[in-house]
Amino acid sequence: MESISSTPVEVEAVAADSTSYQDVAALPAITESERVDDLDPIPTCTSTLTYRNGIFLAPMVRIGTLPTRLLSLEYGADLVWGPEIVDRAIIGCERKVDPHTGVVEYLKDHKQIFSCHPIERPYLVYQLGSSDPDLAFQAIRTITQADDVAAVDLNCGCPKPFSTHAGMGANMLSTPKLLCNTLKAMRRAAPPSVAVTCKIRLLPTQKATLELVDKIVRTGAIECLTVHCRTKDMRPREPALLHRLREIVDHVNSIAEKMGRAIPVVCNGDVWDAATAPKIKELTGVTSTMIARGAEANPSCFREEGNVSIPQVIAPKWVKYSIALKNPIGNTKYCMSQLAFKPAEAGNVNGLSKRQLAALRMGISQAKTHEELANVFGIDVEQVRSQSVAEDILKDLREALDARIKRHSSGFDGQRLGAVINNASQSSDQGSAGGQQTNDGHAKGDNQKKATSNSPQPEWKEILANGIGENIKNEKSILYYAFSTVEQPSSVHDAAKPHVRYVVHRGFVNEKRDGEADGGIAPQNPSFGSSPCLMTTTDVRTPKVAQLTSQSSLRASGQDGSRGGECEIAWWIESTQMQFRISGTVHVLPTKDHPLRSLFPFERLSPPRAPDAMDQDAESFDWDGERTRIFNKLNPGLLASFCRPTPGTPHPNSQQLDSAKPKDDTSSPWPLELPQPGKEENDEQKKQLEQSEKNFALVVVEPYKVDLVNLADDTRTIYELVEGENAATGTWTSRRVVP
Numbered sequence: 001m002e003s004i005s006s007t008p009v010e011v012e013a014v015a016a017d018s019t020s021y022q023d024v025a026a027l028p029a030i031t032e033s034e035r036v037d038d039l040d041p042i043p044t045c046t047s048t049l050t051y052r053n054g055i056f057l058a059p060m061v062r063i064g065t066l067p068t069r070l071l072s073l074e075y076g077a078d079l080v081w082g083p084e085i086v087d088r089a090i091i092g093c094e095r096k097v098d099p100h101t102g103v104v105e106y107l108k109d110h111k112q113i114f115s116c117h118p119i120e121r122p123y124l125v126y127q128l129g130s131s132d133p134d135l136a137f138q139a140i141r142t143i144t145q146a147d148d149v150a151a152v153d154l155n156c157g158c159p160k161p162f163s164t165h166a167g168m169g170a171n172m173l174s175t176p177k178l179l180c181n182t183l184k185a186m187r188r189a190a191p192p193s194v195a196v197t198c199k200i201r202l203l204p205t206q207k208a209t210l211e212l213v214d215k216i217v218r219t220g221a222i223e224c225l226t227v228h229c230r231t232k233d234m235r236p237r238e239p240a241l242l243h244r245l246r247e248i249v250d251h252v253n254s255i256a257e258k259m260g261r262a263i264p265v266v267c268n269g270d271v272w273d274a275a276t277a278p279k280i281k282e283l284t285g286v287t288s289t290m291i292a293r294g295a296e297a298n299p300s301c302f303r304e305e306g307n308v309s310i311p312q313v314i315a316p317k318w319v320k321y322s323i324a325l326k327n328p329i330g331n332t333k334y335c336m337s338q339l340a341f342k343p344a345e346a347g348n349v350n351g352l353s354k355r356q357l358a359a360l361r362m363g364i365s366q367a368k369t370h371e372e373l374a375n376v377f378g379i380d381v382e383q384v385r386s387q388s389v390a391e392d393i394l395k396d397l398r399e400a401l402d403a404r405i406k407r408h409s410s411g412f413d414g415q416r417l418g419a420v421i422n423n424a425s426q427s428s429d430q431g432s433a434g435g436q437q438t439n440d441g442h443a444k445g446d447n448q449k450k451a452t453s454n455s456p457q458p459e460w461k462e463i464l465a466n467g468i469g470e471n472i473k474n475e476k477s478i479l480y481y482a483f484s485t486v487e488q489p490s491s492v493h494d495a496a497k498p499h500v501r502y503v504v505h506r507g508f509v510n511e512k513r514d515g516e517a518d519g520g521i522a523p524q525n526p527s528f529g530s531s532p533c534l535m536t537t538t539d540v541r542t543p544k545v546a547q548l549t550s551q552s553s554l555r556a557s558g559q560d561g562s563r564g565g566e567c568e569i570a571w572w573i574e575s576t577q578m579q580f581r582i583s584g585t586v587h588v589l590p591t592k593d594h595p596l597r598s599l600f601p602f603e604r605l606s607p608p609r610a611p612d613a614m615d616q617d618a619e620s621f622d623w624d625g626e627r628t629r630i631f632n633k634l635n636p637g638l639l640a641s642f643c644r645p646t647p648g649t650p651h652p653n654s655q656q657l658d659s660a661k662p663k664d665d666t667s668s669p670w671p672l673e674l675p676q677p678g679k680e681e682n683d684e685q686k687k688q689l690e691q692s693e694k695n696f697a698l699v700v701v702e703p704y705k706v707d708l709v710n711l712a713d714d715t716r717t718i719y720e721l722v723e724g725e726n727a728a729t730g731t732w733t734s735r736r737v738v739p
């Protein structure tokens, strides 16, 4: 899926500087089988981005590189568009992940065409320049090969010759059929979880604009339409024609409604900051706006409280991001030269003098290396390089995103609900269960003592846990269950495929066996209670992991951009004659810095806080601690299994295996056992364990429905989590059905 390089390669950024056709070598002719068939139906999109109530960073060639996007997100942008990159530039790129920084690069001939980071993945829109459906198809396949972006956008607004000369950009506005076919090709190429969007300019007349918009929306291919309220011939200094947008918004809404969809229109043009957005929304009827030049001058323009100082805050942060994430120095210098160094900004009473600002600008223009640039701002380069990207460099951004997610989920965010909305859990129709009577599905009475929980635990979990606890000594296979997942169809001609395998139950989140405790179970972390979320393990390199995270079921997608897949567990407990069929969503927690980590719903899956820890301003649940605890408990054989080559790949000694004894050195050119971490006997074992730890991932199943068939007393009960609630803390209903 991805190639990981540990050797730094000198790369030169072209994406940021120009991606026009002149710069890009011609591609080999495409074969007939790669051609897009325009008659195919449009595949559906399962993306949960809504584009409503947001404020977005606009696509900007050269400016919209990784540091600009991360800063914009930190200061309040809900979604960020990357710079336009034309189809032929991205096609054929090699994808590389820097294991130290997590930065993903798309490289061609050692030139960086595009780069991104997993932390921005839920909010990142890749913008394509194309006027050829076949090339657009290949380009989108390239950029969506490994779940790096949340959406892909077609640029139909750029009036610059480098774009229009090949019929792309604003020229697409006068070739609507080609425009629509290109969007359809993008929809076919993108996985269902990745949205397709489009950015246009106004046509000279309103009638022509409405006709164009009509055609675009009716393709069924897009989830959102951005309108830059200028015509192709208008210069940036001419005021945007915002008064023309309302009619377009109404028109799009009415067609979308007839199609049974919602396709938000985003207003772009002369929105300068968060303060100007509400007036523009009122004028145009949109709920979301997009900023380009305001963010070029100061990426904190998305901040509701006003911009922060360029020389004192933004510029030094830009330099730190650039050093830590290895942004090409040429691009860093260019972007920094576009920042608006002003004597005083909001909240900056001690603004710098004009002379000091001039010195900073001079320093930036003269710097030739990151070291020289750092010197200008008194930054210690070595210190920045020695810091962990995940824990130190991205700390402010992570905290800002976490705070926004919390604000959104608690509904305190007024108008700015943010764009990343979970479309599931809208209904509050609580367990109507087909008109049948439902009961509180929590465990009651004395049995409750067996839970470690502060809060009542669901009855099904208590029955299951008791069954395991009382029979584990006699029923050796009691901890094995069948675990099924679904592989998404690879095309509209394909079907979803079920996959099932046996896995070992590694306990419920935050529970450990403890002979002294009531019920033999105690919380691992006493500040938290018990959770009905189940844990198992996997190797992060297996296809199963990609299947889980590429499903993007609505239910498994969170407001925080987290994502997982649907799964079902079938668990037969012979001793009690009970079968538990547990339907849930499944989430994968890999090691720090792994690209899939941003998809894990840390907050939502955290167990409830213990009553005596409620009032403390306590730490979040330590998921890495939980992951390490489970890793450390693996047996020596399993510990060793994670440092083999990827399971399922060809065996390196396959030629000699017929004559080899099972498990001897020829058939197993890797260790068969490894000691527990901390008990390594030599450096080699240490390295192997480190490798195992990297490939190890915790799998957490968040149940939402349990169908319990009890053959011993011939009963069947269905337990369901109340819609919209989290399994870790939510309420369950139960109802009896015919067994």
Ligand SMILES: Cc1cc2nc3c(=O)[nH]c(=O)nc-3n(C[C@H](O)[C@H](O)[C@H](O)COP(=O)(O)O)c2cc1C
Pocket (backbone or CB within 6 Å): 058, 059, 060, 061, 062, 063, 083, 084, 127, 155, 156, 157, 158, 199, 228, 236, 268, 269, 270, 271, 272, 290, 291, 292, 293, 294, 296
């Ligand atoms: C430096 C710069 C680069 C731009 N590059 C792109 C681009 O790659 N794709 C695109 O659709 N628009 C591009 N634009 C246009 C902007 O996205 C936006 O439509 C326009 O600037 C109007 O928004 P504003 O009034 O907020 O600046 C660019 C604008 C600027 C200033």
